[in-house]
Amino acid sequence: xxxxxxxxxxxxxxxxxxxxxxxxxxxxxxxxxxxxxxxxxxxxxxxxxxxxxxxxxxxxxxxxxxxxxxxxxxxxxxxxxxxxxxxxxxxxxxxxxxxxxxxxxxxxxxxxxxxxxxxxxxxxxxxxxxxxxxxxxxxxxxxxxxxxxxxxxxxxxxxxxxxxxxxxxxxxxxxxxxxxxxxxxxxxxxxxxxxxxxxxxxxxxxxxxxxxxxxxxxxxxxxxxxxxxxxxxxxxxxxxxxxxxxxxxxxxxxxxxxxxxxxxxxxxxxxxxxxxxxxxxxxxxxxxxx
Ligand SMILES: [Fe+2]
Numbered sequence: 001x002x003x004x005x006x007x008x009x010x011x012x013x014x015x016x017x018x019x020x021x022x023x024x025x026x027x028x029x030x031x032x033x034x035x036x037x038x039x040x041x042x043x044x045x046x047x048x049x050x051x052x053x054x055x056x057x058x059x060x061x062x063x064x065x066x067x068x069x070x071x072x073x074x075x076x077x078x079x080x081x082x083x084x085x086x087x088x089x090x091x092x093x094x095x096x097x098x099x100x101x102x103x104x105x106x107x108x109x110x111x112x113x114x115x116x117x118x119x120x121x122x123x124x125x126x127x128x129x130x131x132x133x134x135x136x137x138x139x140x141x142x143x144x145x146x147x148x149x150x151x152x153x154x155x156x157x158x159x160x161x162x163x164x165x166x167x168x169x170x171x172x173x174x175x176x177x178x179x180x181x182x183x184x185x186x187x188x189x190x191x192x193x194x195x196x197x198x199x200x201x202x203x204x205x206x207x208x209x210x211x212x213x214x215x216x217x218x219x220x221x222x223x224x225x226x227x228x229x230x231x232x233x234x235x236x237x238x239x240x241x242x243x244x245x246x247x248x249x250x251x252x253x254x255x256x257x258x259x260x261x262x263x264x265x266x267x268x269x270x271x272x273x274x275x276x277x278x279x280x281x282x283x284x285x286x287x288x289x290x
Contacts, residue, residue: 004042008032009215012042022046045213056184057176061144063100066272068186071095073266074105074194074226074245077152078137079130081123082250083110084264085137087288091248091266092141094286098268101143101185105226105245106150106194109134109164114155115254127156131167138173145173148181150194150226182220187276189220195227198258204234207242214240221278222271229255231263233283241281243267250290264288 015023015031023031023046028039063069073091077083095102109130112119124130138145153164157178169175176183181192193210200206207225211234214220223242231246246263255262265287272280 003212004038004045006215008034008042009045012046016046056182056189059101059144059146059183059185061101061186063186066274068101068188068271068273069099070185070190070269070271071099071102071266072105072224072243072245072269073102073248074224075107075150075229075247075249076104076134077107077110077247077249078134079122079124079127080110080249080252081121082252083123084248084250084288084290085133087264088137088248089140090288091286092137095266095268096140096142099143102141102145103190103192103224104145104147105192105224106148106179107152107226108147108149108168109152109156110249111152111156111164113159114152117253121252127160127162127164128167131164135168138168143172146176146181146183146185146192147173148176148192148194149178151196154178184276186273188222188271188273188278190222190224191220193223193225195225199228199230199260203230203232204242207232207234207244208237211237211240211242214238222269222281224267229260229262231265231267231285231287233267233285235281241278241283243269243283246285246287262290264290 025039025043028042076088110122149165156162156164165175179194183190195206219240225244229247230244232244234242245267246265250262265285268284270282271278
C-alpha cells in the first residue's frame, strides 16, 4: 500500500480540526478523491493523532545534567499464574541502583475477560487483589514511575467501568493514560505506546510503522512500546529510537495460539545528552531465561 503523502495528511488533519471529529472513511474518500485502501490507512493515522501532540507532560527529575538513566518495562501481567513476580522484583532491585525513573508501557495486571479461557490462567481472580499485589511489588522501586495502561486494563474498564490506572497511581506512580502518552523528561522526549492486535511476521514492522506516522517536528527521541511481549531496539529510525520492552509473563494459551515467544526481562537505557538533545542512547536488556 502507498505511503500517505504528507500534504494529504495535513489536509486531513485540517478537515478533522474543522469538523471537530475524525472524518469517516467515506468522508475521506469523497473529500480527497482517494481510493478506499488509502482512506482506510489515513483513518488509522487520524485515529492515533494524539501521537502528534505538542502537549508533552514536562517532567523534571534529579539526575546529572548530561545523562538520564531510565528503566523501561511492559506486560508485567501481575495476577497471572505465569507472571514471574520474583524476576520482576529482581529487575526492580537492580533498577533502584541503575535508573533515575521507570517507564511502564501497559498491561501491568492480567485483568479478566480479556480472551476466552483467560480466567483459568489467573492466580488472583479479583482485580483488586491483582492491583494490591502489583502495588506491593512496585513499592520496592524507590524512584518515580510513569505508566500507561494497556489492553488488559482496558478489558477491565470495558466490563466494569473500573479504571485500573487510578487504583495504581499515587504520588510516586504517575498515571499517564491509556495506550499512549507523550512526555518530556529532563529535556528528552519519550513516548509510551501499548500496541493492539497480533504481532507482525517481521520483528520491527510495527515499530517502524508507528515511527513513520509521526510528523516531522513532532517526533519523540524515544518510544517505549509494549503488547507483543518481545524485546528489541530499533536505533535512529527517522532519528527515533524505538524499544519494545519485553515481558515478565511466560507462555499463555493466547501466546501459544498466536505463536508468540515471550522475551522476558526489561531495559536499562542510558541517554547521554547535551541540553536535552541525545548524543548517545544505549540500551541494555536485562534478560532472564525461562
Ligand atoms: Fe500483554
